[in-house]
Amino acid sequence: MEPPAATSPGPAGPASLRRPATAPGATAPTQAGAVPTTHPVIDIENLDFYYGASQALHDISLSIDHHRVTAFIGPSGCGKSTLLRCLNRMNDLIDGTRVGRGRIRVHGVDINQPDVDVIELRKRVGMVFQKSNPFPKSIYENITYGLRLQGVKDKARLDEVVERSLRGAALWEEVKDRLHESGLGLSGGQQQRLCIARAIAVEPEVILMDEPCSALDPVATAKVEELIQDLRSKYCIVIVTHNMQQAARCSDRTAFFYLGRLIEYADTRDIFTNPANPQTEAYVSGRFG
Amino acid sequence: MPPAESAAAPAVEFAIQKRRVRFLGLTLDECIKLFFGGNAVVSIVVLTLITYFLFREGAGFFGQNRVNLQVYRQAGLEYVDYLRRQADDHTALTRYLADVRLRTVQHHTRTSGKSLEEANAALTEFDVYVERYSAAIDPLRTMVGELSEVASAIKTKFIVNEDKKEERRQLLAEGKMAEAARVAIDRVDFEAELRPIRAGFPAYRTLNRELSSTLTQLAGNIPALPVPELQQRMERFAVLSREYVGTFPEIERSLESWDHNAPISASQAFSSFLFGRQWLTASFWQDWYGIIPLLIGSLLVSLVALALAVPLGVGAAIYVNQIATPLEQKLIKPCIEFISAIPSVVLGFFGIAVLGQLLRNLSQSPALAWVPGFPYSERLNILTAGCLLALIAVPTIFTLAEDALNNVPRAFKEASFALGASRLQTTMRIIVPASLSGIISAVLLGLGRVIGETMVVLLCAGNRIAIPDFTQGFAFIVEPVHTMTGIIAQEMGEVVRGSIHYRALFVVGLVLFLLSLLINFGAQKIVRRYRISVG
């Protein structure tokens, strides 16, 4: 399998943001090579979703593989974030939302069944938000928040998890001397990586990222993208982005949404070099969106 | 069970179906939610309870008031009051004469330069006339006095009897049969008791005829007075006097057809409260529970307060929001908030100790003599209470109006400036109209705050239960009044639980409660209907 990032410069049009693209590109081949067997983790079948009376998602069907980075792209309002939030039922928090037809299965389990415990689901399907939202606690407490909720009190284990998560999020070297300072004191990019570290501390299988870099500057974006590449070997990652270069750089599969419908879902390389659908082509070549 | 696991079996166990501990079929989280929800309902529960308890304690009033009015009629008090009113009307005419006399004396001493003795001497003829006029009523007055005693006695007898009945009921309830049997209760036979009163009717008729002829003769024979203006007053007096005599046949007819057994309807018990012009309690003759004087008192005090507070509060809000420098804004807002923290009882005390006196002194300065009602002598009156209430209302109005002004989108202001409008034009034509609904509701809420305020009016409104005299124009603002809140605070501590007076106070509270709900509701309606929708 070809490293997806290698294909990105071609169709991405203006090459103004190519610098970050080359960085992960260097490591990507080894990553891709190391990827173990894949199998679908999330299976979405004919999903309809409503905000009150208006339908936000129409008949979405796609399956997301383990050890892959899957990107959702599309113009704003196309439903990509809504779909992402369906995957760990964060939409439950919004009034008037409901799943119409169809179902979402994670490891074969329909997550909208009444016997599913949404708390357990969210432990297994973590999420990173558009706006980094570290809690106004120390870095250490931010990371251990999820574990403490589960009743883990063993100091040694917590310490170990903090170090592992921060290393996993490539933040350890930067913050190891100030673990007990407020997480709000970090820079924007560090905050977002802290949120990723916090998410991986509870050892999920899937990490959902909702435009994780949209509020970051290019340098911080590059670091987060690098991190996403690193995480791919362990997790199933779904990333929503409105930045096509980013999708091209760091995803394996890309789904293009438009007006609440899934237009095309294919390998990232194909989407950007050889889209099957004219709408996709128009979007990736920057003609609308 | 969910559908069978897909062909590509997951590497890790994925057990997201978990049974939570349940209490009564609810998970822990649902229990917690229910607990919080229960607390949210408290406000509804409290409102309901307020309504319920006001009704519970107050509802008995109308029944009791009906009995109260019934006794008034059965014991003949109503009958006597017809006569009393006739006598009182005559007294009013005599007072009119006294007023004319005073004016004449003033005319003599000031304009004609006579001494007081000379002036009095010049009025000898007038005095004789007045003497004759007022003496004419004496027989009627004597009669009223005699009949009053009879009627009072009947009423007392009835009340004593009722007390005994109550005593017996209690004894029976306690199981003391023998004692209960010993309580002697004699039935009050109103028909028989009233016979002496009725028997006086022929005498009254003769008396009335004499009075009528005397007054008619006097009215046709008014003494001459020196000035046309005074003479006109005397002629007016003659007209009034004739009108007065004209009412006599009507009174006689009412007395003749008066039936002590005519029932008092429930609506009469109701309207005598709602439209009653008298609040008279603990009286030896007859208690009246009419809310009108209290309602008018409350409204007048509130209106005076609003008349002062609206310009000040809204003006200050406009100033702070539109004109003031940022530093001023930062300082003024907390200061006005601070004023709202002054407890009302402290303000009331300030009114008694300082403001009442201050305003009275001010009213006596000649420079302010043009103000209606100035100078005045009652230290505690509508004006004093109104001023203090204004100070209470200003922070409410200010804060809410300032919020409303603040909510006007910046874009409106900028657009207006961009069209070359001045600051004043922008403020008055764009900002204020756009926030008008907010300002009006601020005023309404201020009114609600003021009308429900107790301590200030209790201490400073003068506590005289009377409808102010509106004939002198705005001079009524310096009259003392009593208010709905004040009467509850003042009398609640002294009444017997369960008595009609006690229940009447609860009904006043109920009226106050409904009034405040109405004001609040109005304020919300206005805000909701005229809210500017932005974006």
Added chain:
Amino acid sequence: MSASLHPFRSHSQPARRIEGVIFWAFRLATYFVLACGLAVFANIFFKGGATVFQARAPFVNFTFLTEAPESLYVFEWQGRKVEMGDREFREFRERNPEAAKVKTESYVYSAGGIFPCIVGTVLLVIGSMAIALLLGVCAAIYLNEYARDGRFIRFVRLAILNLAGVPSIVFGLFGFGMFVIFFGWNVSLLAGWFTLAFMVLPVVITASEESLKAVPRGFREGSLALGATKWQTIRKNVLPYAMPGILTSSILGIARVAGETAPIMFTAAYVVRDKLPWDVERSLDFFFQGVMALPYHIYVVSSKIPQNEYTEKVQYGTAFVFLAIVALIATSSILLRSHLRNRYKW
């Protein structure tokens, strides 16, 4: 010539002058209000300060702050006007038997101090705020965290808004009807607590909701996405950040509670009571006793005794102490709030 005649030059027009005049009128209105407030404060602080403070050594009149009210006796003794409190006067008469014949004027409550009133007010405020905070914060949590918009919630909000507008005297009547009579608690601390608590409930709910709203959404979502239950999220990640705001905003409610007289008139306040609140036989009696309270005492001394130089001291002194307490509470809330606004920025 040319420089001063460009089309944008400012010139004095009648419109300009009118604008100035009107702006001055607004300014005057504002400062007039402030001046009135200041006048009230100044009057009470100066005259009341004379009672509470003194020129001699401890500088604070501890008698006034730590003793119970007594009657004041004023009489002429050996050519001088003498003022004495009740106890002092009795001793004086024992020492000088001939003093029994002296004509005295007496004024109730005008000597001694106001200690029982201070204690009573503090007890009333603490108890009612505890109840109001508990109920109010829980209600606000429900409204802000759990409730979904619907007819029921709109009804609850309407009830809260309307409750805020109910006159305090109506609360007093309600408390009297429900707690004092129906529950049979008589005039008691407990009845006063609940009456006052229900009265400030809307203030506390509104303040709490505002503070809860100020906690960013991200905190909740982040916590939930980590597998926290709703209650865990609220307890660990919302309430701790909202609590300072809730408390400071509620302090204004406290000031209001402390300042109200009408609701406690029939539910909790006694005109005079010899015993102090902790002087009870059984501990349960503590809740079922009436207390003296500062606002009610002010009402009593300003309406039931004449205004003159002898009574003025205690009137102004009480008003001063009361106003000082309320002002302290209000200031601290205003200061704390602006302090917190600067500290909590997310």
